[in-house]
Amino acid sequence: MKIVVCVKQIQNPEIPPVQFRVDEEKKAVIPVSGLSPVLSPYDEQAVEAALRIRDAAGEGSDIEITVVTIAPAGARAGIKAALALGADNAVLLSEPTFDGSGGYVTARNLAETIRAIGDVDLILTGRQAADWDAGVVGLGIAEILDIPAITFACDVQVTDGVVTVQRVLEDGIETVEADLPALVTISNELGKVRYASMRETMRAAKKPIRDWSPEDIGLDEAQVGFKAVRHVLERLYIPINDIECEYIEGDTAAEMAASLARRLREAELV
Amino acid sequence: MTENINGVLVFVEMVDNQPVELGLEMLGLARRISDSHGGTVTAVVFGTNLEGVGDNLIAYGADQVLINDNVIFDNFHAEAWLPDLSKIVAEVAPAIVLIGHSLSGTDLAPRLAFRLDIDVATGCESIEIVNGRPHMTRSCFGGLAREVVTFNKTPAVATIRSKTQQALTPMMERAGEFKFVSSILDLNSLRSRVIKREREKTVGVKLESAKIVISGGLGLGGPEGFNTLNEIAELVDGAVGASRAACDLDWCPRSYQVGLTGRTVAPELYLAVGISGASHHMAGCGNAKTIVSINSDPAAAIFKSSRFGIVGNCQEVMPALVEEIKKLKA
Numbered sequence: 015m016k017i018v019v020c021v022k023q024i025q026n027p028e029i030p031p032v033q034f035r036v037d038e039e040k041k042a043v044i045p046v047s048g049l050s051p052v053l054s055p056y057d058e059q060a061v062e063a064a065l066r067i068r069d070a071a072g073e074g075s076d077i078e079i080t081v082v083t084i085a086p087a088g089a090r091a092g093i094k095a096a097l098a099l100g101a102d103n104a105v106l107l108s109e110p111t112f113d114g115s116g117g118y119v120t121a122r123n124l125a126e127t128i129r130a131i132g133d134v135d136l137i138l139t140g141r142q143a144a145d146w147d148a149g150v151v152g153l154g155i156a157e158i159l160d161i162p163a164i165t166f167a168c169d170v171q172v173t174d175g176v177v178t179v180q181r182v183l184e185d186g187i188e189t190v191e192a193d194l195p196a197l198v199t200i201s202n203e204l205g206k207v208r209y210a211s212m213r214e215t216m217r218a219a220k221k222p223i224r225d226w227s228p229e230d231i232g233l234d235e236a237q238v239g240f241k242a243v244r245h246v247l248e249r250l251y252i253p254i255n256d257i258e259c260e261y262i263e264g265d266t267a268a269e270m271a272a273s274l275a276r277r278l279r280e281a282e283l284v
Numbered sequence: 285m286t287e288n289i290n291g292v293l294v295f296v297e298m299v300d301n302q303p304v305e306l307g308l309e310m311l312g313l314a315r316r317i318s319d320s321h322g323g324t325v326t327a328v329v330f331g332t333n334l335e336g337v338g339d340n341l342i343a344y345g346a347d348q349v350l351i352n353d354n355v356i357f358d359n360f361h362a363e364a365w366l367p368d369l370s371k372i373v374a375e376v377a378p379a380i381v382l383i384g385h386s387l388s389g390t391d392l393a394p395r396l397a398f399r400l401d402i403d404v405a406t407g408c409e410s411i412e413i414v415n416g417r418p419h420m421t422r423s424c425f426g427g428l429a430r431e432v433v434t435f436n437k438t439p440a441v442a443t444i445r446s447k448t449q450q451a452l453t454p455m456m457e458r459a460g461e462f463k464f465v466s467s468i469l470d471l472n473s474l475r476s477r478v479i480k481r482e483r484e485k486t487v488g489v490k491l492e493s494a495k496i497v498i499s500g501g502l503g504l505g506g507p508e509g510f511n512t513l514n515e516i517a518e519l520v521d522g523a524v525g526a527s528r529a530a531c532d533l534d535w536c537p538r539s540y541q542v543g544l545t546g547r548t549v550a551p552e553l554y555l556a557v558g559i560s561g562a563s564h565h566m567a568g569c570g571n572a573k574t575i576v577s578i579n580s581d582p583a584a585a586i587f588k589s590s591r592f593g594i595v596g597n598c599q600e601v602m603p604a605l606v607e608e609i610k611k612l613k614a
């Protein structure tokens with residue numbers, strides 16, 4: 015069985031807000047210098063979901079896990095991280111640095127990459143990339159490939175050509191199944207991701223990475239990069255909402271609590 | 285006069301045969317857009333036993349309500365809803381399609397966009413029409429930034445974040461019409477099957493509608509920290525929320541999570557207890573009228589969004605606060 019996990023490498027989404035800056039003129043994020051890119055956390059959990067499926071199948075299973083990414087040429091940090099977790103091999107589609115929020119081009123090109131890999135049974139993606147937070151690409155791939163998609167998974171199992179997913183609802187959990195091939199998007203409720211072991215990290219260096227260009231998979235110029243983009247980024251900015259905080263003083267916790275309760279009453283909040 | 289647009293279609297989710305608040309908020313937005321840029325407001329509802337919903341949605345701003353009343357729409361299932369919704373959107377051909385930024389809406393909207401070969405902006409906070417083009421402002425980078433996007437194709441699909449729009453005051457005398465549409469869904473075409481649904485029972489006030497929300501984070505020190513939060517919630521008729529970090533440790537139910545990928549709340553009072561104030565968390569509570577925080581770290585980011593703050597140990601302050609509020613309520 016072939017599992018493809020689509021991953022994206024991004025700037026660490028948990029940097030202190032003061033470090034996050036944008037160039038409003040260029041409408042782009044100013045990368046924090048000296049910071050190495052990370053796998054988008056939901057994508058990392060998608061890799062984990064694939065590994066759990068392979069673990070459940072036991073030793074000697076025929077499950078092959080391929081990670082796929084679209085990134086500028088040479089951007090291999092994300093792929094390396096996924097291989098070190100235990101994925102078997104990788105495909106890097108080098109695109110003229112497209113990174114926008116529309117998701118349209120990304121979904122198209124990932125779908126074509128997956129078609130080119132061939133005979134893929136299960137596709138896993140994060141529920142959204144933790145940079146643009148759009149949550150469009152996974153569902154887009156499924157629509158383009160005309161396969162069923164199940165979103166916001168916290169548990170994924172495969173038996174006899176059927177994927178069974180526990181998915182998160184606002185007020186509970188739902189179990190959904192679909193015949194393969196299918197696509198599943200992974201939510202953070204999937205839980206902890208394993209650590210990359212020393213052994214696996216060493217092995218990862220030798221795992222095959224296929225470096226594809228758009229032409230390799232039959233995409234022409236009009237289908238890649240900025241030419242294919244259908245949305246316009248009109249503006250990118252950091253909202254300012256600092257407000258003056260009034261600190262409640264007191265020598266003891268009881269005093270502070272009493273003083274806060276008074277303030278809340280004065281403000282008619284309680 | 286700015287250029288006119290072709291109307292707005294609002295997909296209104298139903299829960300227990302009632303339109304969700306976010307649906308009414310979106311109708312308010314649609315009405316405001318149509319009042320200044322022309323076009324009609326079409327509300328679309330899927331569900332069962334939908335009598336009365338037509339008049340209700342007209343009162344909240346719809347000119348036209350399309351009702352797809354069918355037992356298959358009793359519970360949300362994106363794949364099953366898509367054929368009908370795609371057909372309706374293609375027929376109505378509005379300039380903008382609004383869908384709630386709920387878990388169902390974010391499951392549905394991207395599918396709709398790709399099926400109709402149009403584009404979608406998720407998690408929008410506002411929409412302005414400039415020279416006839418919808419400019420959608422959405423949160424990105426975990427809430428740290430905002431982007432404004434426009435699309436080259438119409439209709440533009442947008443999912444709207446809860447509590448970012450104002451619902452209209454309902455006017456029963458508003459004119460409008462509703463009609464029932466029939467489903468084109470072929471059940472045999474479905475490739476995914478819902479096997480089981482387990483819903484948590486909400487006790488007390490729902491997070492989204494609570495006037496006071498008391499949320500706890502890692503500073504609580506453990507699951508027992510939620511006890512004082514629950515006590516206060518009960519005293520003031522509020523609801524309890526949490527940071528994702530607290531949910532991840534199972535200190536409280538998952539459904540408590542406030543933030544980017546959790547609930548969005550905009551209460552009168554948001555009391556953040558032992559929460560650092562990461563942008564991902566603020567994405568779900570930043571629209572609260574008043575934020576009050578208790579944190580032992582004077583440099584915690586949460587104070588930047590707070591009206592009142594206590595720098596202190598919440599494990600000592602909270603029990604004392606329970607007693608003080610008891611006194612107030614006595």
Ligand SMILES: Cc1cc2nc3c(=O)[nH]c(=O)nc-3n(C[C@H](O)[C@H](O)[C@H](O)COP(=O)(O)OP(=O)(O)OC[C@H]3O[C@@H](n4cnc5c(N)ncnc54)[C@H](O)[C@@H]3O)c2cc1C
Binds near residue numbers: 503529559579
């Ligand atoms: C893609 C992505 C999505 C995310 N989505 C969400 C989301 O939807 N919701 C969400 O909440 N988070 C989300 N997060 C996580 C978020 O970035 C933070 O990690 C999380 O909100 C931190 O939770 P916390 O404030 O409880 O914990 P911490 O950041 O560890 O903060 C604990 C705070 O408690 C204080 N404290 C410690 N002890 C005491 C004490 N005795 N008394 C008082 N204060 C004390 C500390 O000073 C600290 O400020 C997301 C992260 C990512 C990367």
